[in-house]
Amino acid sequence: DGGITQSPKYLFRKEGQNVTLSCEQNLNHDAMYWYRQDPGQGLRLIYYSQIVNDFQKGDIAEGYSVSREKKESFPLTVTSAQKNPTAFYLCASRVGDRLTGELFFGEGSRLTVL
Amino acid sequence: EDQVTQSPEALRLQEGESSSLNCSYTVSGLRGLFWYRQDPGKGPEFLFTLYSAGEEKEKERLKATLTKKESFLHITAPKPEDSATYLCAVHTDKLIFGTGTRLQVFP
Numbered sequence: 432d433g434g435i436t437q438s439p440k441y442l443f444r445k446e447g448q449n450v451t452l453s454c455e456q457n458l459n460h461d462a463m464y465w466y467r468q469d470p471g472q473g474l475r476l477i478y479y480s481q482i483v484n485d486f487q488k489g490d491i492a493e494g495y496s497v498s499r500e501k502k503e504s505f506p507l508t509v510t511s512a513q514k515n516p517t518a519f520y521l522c523a524s525r526v527g528d529r530l531t532g533e534l535f536f537g538e539g540s541r542l543t544v545l
Numbered sequence: 546e547d548q549v550t551q552s553p554e555a556l557r558l559q560e561g562e563s564s565s566l567n568c569s570y571t572v573s574g575l576r577g578l579f580w581y582r583q584d585p586g587k588g589p590e591f592l593f594t595l596y597s598a599g600e601e602k603e604k605e606r607l608k609a610t611l612t613k614k615e616s617f618l619h620i621t622a623p624k625p626e627d628s629a630t631y632l633c634a635v636h637t638d639k640l641i642f643g644t645g646t647r648l649q650v651f652p
Contacts, residue, residue, distance in 0.1 A: 435588075473549065473642035474589075474632070521588050532579045532636035536588030 433458045435537035437522050442542045444509075444516070452507045452540045454522035462525040463505040464534065467491060467518045474521065480505055509542060517544045547572040549635050551643035558650050561622045566646045568633035569615040578616050580609050581632040583645065589632055623650045 435456045444450045456463065465477040476489030480499040494513025499505055509516045519541050523534040552567045568578070577596050581589035593602040595611035602609045606627065608619040618631055630645040 437588075471644060473644050474634075475642075476639070523588070526591075531594070532577055532634050532640045533591050533594055534589075534640075535591065539586070539588050541586075 435522055435524060435535060437520075437537035437540050440538065440540060442540060444542060444544050446544055447511045449508055449510050450542065452509070452520055452522075452542070454505045454507065454537060455503055456505075456522075456524050456535075456537075457503060458524055458535060459502070460524035460526070460535070461502070463499070464523045464525070465489075465495070465497065465505070465507045466521040466523065468521060468539075469518050477507065477520075516542055518542060547635070547637055547641055549633065549641050549643040551631075551633055551646050553646060554644070555647045556649070558620075558623055558648070560624055560650055560652050563619070563621045563623070565620070566618040566631055566648070567615060568618070568635075568643055570635045570641075571614075572635055572637045572641070574637050576636040578611055579634045579636065579640075580616070580618055581634065583630045583632055585630075592631075620648070623648075625650045625652050 438453045462481045464479045466474040468474050475491050477495050478497040480486035483502050486497050486499050496508045519539050521539050522537040526533040549570045579594050580592040583589040593609040598613045600611050606621050610617045628650045630647045632645045634640050634642045
């Protein structure tokens with residue numbers, strides 16, 4: 432079945448450690464996104480990529496990094512510079528052209544910093 | 546500043562009790578408004594796209610409408626399986642998400 436696979440679903444991290452969240456899609460979508468979701472807040476954009484080997488910062492990129500070496504893959508690294516990394520992280524890809532907000536989301540990864 | 550506000554934050558309904566969720570927005574240059582459903586611990590699932598005032602979309606017990614300032618998600622005769630958080634998002638030069646309405650439908 433076509434879709435977006437995020438892993439791991441749950442991740443615990445000690446302060447000062449970098450962690451990488453995986454996002455793989457087999458939908459043949461060009462554009463991919465990383466969002467962060469916190470209680471009481473709307474989804475906030477971390478990074479996005481519209482094409483392989485190119486990506487742009489979103490609204491809250493500080494403390495995060497990404498790569499887009501393959502069309503299918505868009506991993507997110509949460510670095511030790513991110514001050515408040517505990518959150519629910521969502522990967523998405525876009526259906527259609529750049530003028531639409533129709534996104535296809537993965538199941539999410541919940542990161543907890545101990 | 547572009548803003549999207551959803552109300553109420555939470556809504557409890559008896560099965561069969563119809564109601565509406567609201568998404569109001571102040572943005573410049575609306576390109577589209579989108580509704581999503583999110584189950585606990587899952588990613589959002591796309592429901593509807595609305596592009597212009599007066600437009601309506603329906604899917605089973607859900608009907609989305611759009612005016613120049615707000616959108617409504619009407620739920621007719623809801624069932625417990627409609628329980629979820631409903632998110633709206635507005636597309637201007639970027640996509641802005643509201644904080645969602647958490648709907649609980651009791652049998």
